[in-house]
Amino acid sequence: xxxxxxxxxxxxxxxxxxxxxxxxxxxxxxxxxLALEAALAPIEQNIIRAGSGEEALRAxxxxxxxxxxxxxxxxxxxxxxxxxxxxxxxxxxxxxIIFLTAINKEAQHVFRGYTAGAVDYLFKxxxxxxxxxxxxxxxxxxxxKRELQTSEERFRRAFDHAPIGVALVGLQGSLLKVNRxxxxxxxxxxxxLVTKTIHELIHSDDIPIDLGALANDVAGAGASWxxxxxxxxxxxxxxxxxxxxxxxxxxxxxxxxxxxxxTDITERRELESFRERFVSHAAHELRTPATVIAGTASLxxxxxxxxxxxxxxxxxxxxxxxxxxxxxxxxxLDLSRLKEGRLKAKLEQVDVGRLASLVLExxxxxxxxxxxxxxxxxxxxxxxxxxxxxxxxxxxxNAYRYGGDEIWLEAERDATEVVVAVSDNGPGVPxxxxxxxxxxxxRGKLSSAVGGSGLGLALVESxxxxxxxxxxxxxxxxxxxxxxxxxAAP
Amino acid sequence: MPGHIxxxxxxxxxxLLLRLTLxxxxxEVTEAATGEEAMTAVEHASFDLVLLDLNLPGxxxxxxxxxxxxxxxxxxxxxxxxxxxxxxGLEEETMSRGGRECLRKPIASADLIERIEAAMATPAATVExx
Numbered sequence: 257x258x259x260x261x262x263x264x265x266x267x268x269x270x271x272x273x274x275x276x277x278x279x280x281x282x283x284x285x286x287x288x289x290l291a292l293e294a295a296l297a298p299i300e301q302n303i304i305r306a307g308s309g310e311e312a313l314r315a316x317x318x319x320x321x322x323x324x325x326x327x328x329x330x331x332x333x334x335x336x337x338x339x340x341x342x343x344x345x346x347x348x349x350x351x352x353i354i355f356l357t358a359i360n361k362e363a364q365h366v367f368r369g370y371t372a373g374a375v376d377y378l379f380k381x382x383x384x385x386x387x388x389x390x391x392x393x394x395x396x397x398x399x400x401k402r403e404l405q406t407s408e409e410r411f412r413r414a415f416d417h418a419p420i421g422v423a424l425v426g427l428q429g430s431l432l433k434v435n436r437x438x439x440x441x442x443x444x445x446x447x448x449l450v451t452k453t454i455h456e457l458i459h460s461d462d463i464p465i466d467l468g469a470l471a472n473d474v475a476g477a478g479a480s481w482x483x484x485x486x487x488x489x490x491x492x493x494x495x496x497x498x499x500x501x502x503x504x505x506x507x508x509x510x511x512x513x514x515x516x517x518x519t520d521i522t523e524r525r526e527l528e529s530f531r532e533r534f535v536s537h538a539a540h541e542l543r544t545p546a547t548v549i550a551g552t553a554s555l556x557x558x559x560x561x562x563x564x565x566x567x568x569x570x571x572x573x574x575x576x577x578x579x580x581x582x583x584x585x586x587x588x589l590d591l592s593r594l595k596e597g598r599l600k601a602k603l604e605q606v607d608v609g610r611l612a613s614l615v616l617e618x619x620x621x622x623x624x625x626x627x628x629x630x631x632x633x634x635x636x637x638x639x640x641x642x643x644x645x646x647x648x649x650x651x652x653x654n655a656y657r658y659g660g661d662e663i664w665l666e667a668e669r670d671a672t673e674v675v676v677a678v679s680d681n682g683p684g685v686p687x688x689x690x691x692x693x694x695x696x697x698x699r700g701k702l703s704s705a706v707g708g709s710g711l712g713l714a715l716v717e718s719x720x721x722x723x724x725x726x727x728x729x730x731x732x733x734x735x736x737x738x739x740x741x742x743x744a745a746p
Numbered sequence: 747m748p749g750h751i752x753x754x755x756x757x758x759x760x761x762l763l764l765r766l767t768l769x770x771x772x773x774e775v776t777e778a779a780t781g782e783e784a785m786t787a788v789e790h791a792s793f794d795l796v797l798l799d800l801n802l803p804g805x806x807x808x809x810x811x812x813x814x815x816x817x818x819x820x821x822x823x824x825x826x827x828x829x830x831x832x833x834x835g836l837e838e839e840t841m842s843r844g845g846r847e848c849l850r851k852p853i854a855s856a857d858l859i860e861r862i863e864a865a866m867a868t869p870a871a872t873v874e875x876x
Contacts, residue, residue: 536833539832540801540831540832543830543851544757544760544830544851547763547830547851548759548760550852551763551767551852551855552759552762552763554854554855555763559770562766569762570762573758573763576759577759
C-alpha cells in the first residue's frame with residue numbers, strides 16, 4: 257500500500273492507531289463499482305460492494321458503515337428509495353450518503369429535502385479527487401465519533417465496574433445514576449435505587465447528610481467530604497460505609513450534582529471490633545493464670561513452713577496454670593493470625609489415623625476417661641498438617657473438659673470427602689450455647705473450673721475453614737455431643 | 747481481728763491460693779465455686795466478709811450482689827469484689843449494689859489482706875451514709 261499524500265487526506269494522525277472504516281458503494285453496473293473502488297483505493301479503507309438497493313440494505317444489516325456512495329439510477333429500488341429506507345432505521349439513519357447522479361433539476365430538489373450534512377452528492381462523471389476528499393471528511397467524522405463512543409464507553413465501564421459504590425446525586429438527594437458496586441452493596445436493583453434518595457440509604461439513626469450545607473462545603477474544585485455511615489440494605493441489614501462526597505457544578509448534559517463514593521468497610525469494622533474484644537478477652541483470660549501463678553509462687557517463696565500436702569497442691573496449681581497459660585497464648589496467637597488472614601493453610605495429604613494416634617500420645621485423656629480410636633485404613637484428607645493437629649487436640653481437650661467418660665475419635669472417607677468426628681457420652685452442649693458455639697469468647701458454664709479459654713472452638717472453626725473444610729456440632733442421639741469436621745479427600 | 751471469710755471463685759487454683767493466703771493470715775475460709783453455692787452458704791452460716799469473683803458460671807457476681815442488696819444482706823455484710831475483669835466502672839457497679847470495694851487481679855497478698863481488714867473494720871452505717 258502506498259502512503260502518499262492523497263492517502264493521508266482526512267487522517268490527521270497516525271493511521272495505525274485507528275480502526276479501518278467501511279465504505280459501502282452501491283451501483284447496478286459492475287464497471288462503475290470498479291471505477292469507484294479504484295478511485296477510493298488511496299484512502300485505504302475497507303470497501304463493501306452492493307449491486308442493488310436491496311443488496312445495500314442487506315449489507316447494512318451486517319456491517320457498520322462510515323459512509324455510503326449510492327448511485328441514483330438503479331433498477332428495482334432506486335437510490336432515493338434506498339436512502340429512504342436507510343433513513344427510517346435508527347441503526348442506519350445517521351450514516352452519511354453521497355449520491356452519484358447525472359445533473360438534473362429533479363435530483364437537486366430531492367437533495368434539499370434531506371437534512372444538511374448527512375447527505376451530499378456528486379455529478380457523474382465524478383472527479384476522483386473530489387470524491388476522495390468528500391469521503392475522507394465523512395470517514396474522519398465517523399472515526400472521531402467512534403473514538404468518542406469508545407472513551408464514553410470506557411468512562412461508563414470505569415463508573416460501572418468501579419470496586420466501590422458510586423452514585424451521581426441531585427441537589428435534592430435523588431440518585432440520578434448508580435453503579436454496579438452500589439447495587440451489590442445495597443442489594444437494591446438499579447430500578448429501585450433511582451427511585452430513592454441518598455437519605456433513604458443512610459441509616460435513620462445516623463446524623464442525616466445536609467446536602468445544602470454540603471454543596472457549600474465542597475463547592476471548591478477538589479474539595480471533598482468524608483464520613484462513616486451505616487447503609488441500609490434491601491434485606492434490612494446494615495453495612496458500615498465510608499461515604500466520600502464531591503460536587504460537580506455542572507457537566508455536559510447534567511446540572512450541578514454530587515458524586516457519592518460509598519466504600520463498604522463492614523469487614524474492616526468487624527476486624528477492628530474483633531481486635532478490641534480480642535485484646536480485652538486476652539487480657540482477662542491471661543490475668544487469671546497470671547494471678548494464680550504469681551500468687552502461688554510467692555506463697556511458696558515466703559512460707560517455707562507450708563505443710564507438704566499444701567506444697568504439693570501449690571505445685572499442681574502452678575503446673576496446671578502454666579500449662580493453661582501456654583495453650584492459651586498459642587491459641588490466641590493462632591486465632592489472631594487466622595482472623596487477619598496471615599496464617600495460610602498448606603494443604604497436603606494427611607494420614608488421619610496416624611495423626612490421630614500422635615495427638616492421643618501428646619494429649620492423652622485424663623484419668624477415668626477413655627478415647628476409642630476408629631479410623632479407616634488409608635484415610636487421607638487434604639488439610640494443613642499442623643492445623644489438623646490443633647483441630648484434633650482442641651476437640652479432644654474440649655471432650656475431656658466438657659464431655660462424658662467415653663470419647664470416640666472416628667474418621668471415614670468416601671470418594672470426595674473425609675469426615676472426622678469427635679463424640680462423647682456427656683451432657684452435650686446446652687441448647688442456649690449452640691448458636692454461638694463457634695464464636696470466639698463463648699464459654700461453657702463450667703469452663704473456668706475446667707480451664708477453658710473460650711477460644712478452642714473458634715480456633716478449630718477458623719483452622720477447618722482455612723483448609724477449605726467445614727465443622728458442625730450435633731447432639732449425639734444417644735446423648736452427648738458430636739463435632740464433625742468435613743475435609744476434602746485427595 | 748481475723749474472722750470468717752467466704753471465698754467465691756470458680757477457679758479451683760484461685761480458691762486454693764486464697765485459702766492458703768488468708769489461712770496463714772489467721773482467717774477461717776469457706777469456699778464457694780458458683781453463685782448458687784455462695785447464696786446458700788450466706789443463708790446457712792455467718793461470715794465476716796465475702797470475697798467475690800464477678801465472672802462466675804450461672805449467677806454472676808453482680809447478680810449475687812443485687813440479690814443480697816434487695817435482701818438486706820449488704821452492706822451489713824462486707825463484700826469485696828476481686829475480679830480479672832479489666833472494664834472501667836466496676837467500682838461504681840460494686841458500690842451502687844452495696845459492695846465495699848472492687849479489687850482487680852492480680853493483687854499482692856499483703857495488699858489483699860490490708861484491704862480485707864479495712865473493709866471489715868468499716869461499720870455498715872458509714873457505708874450507708876456515702
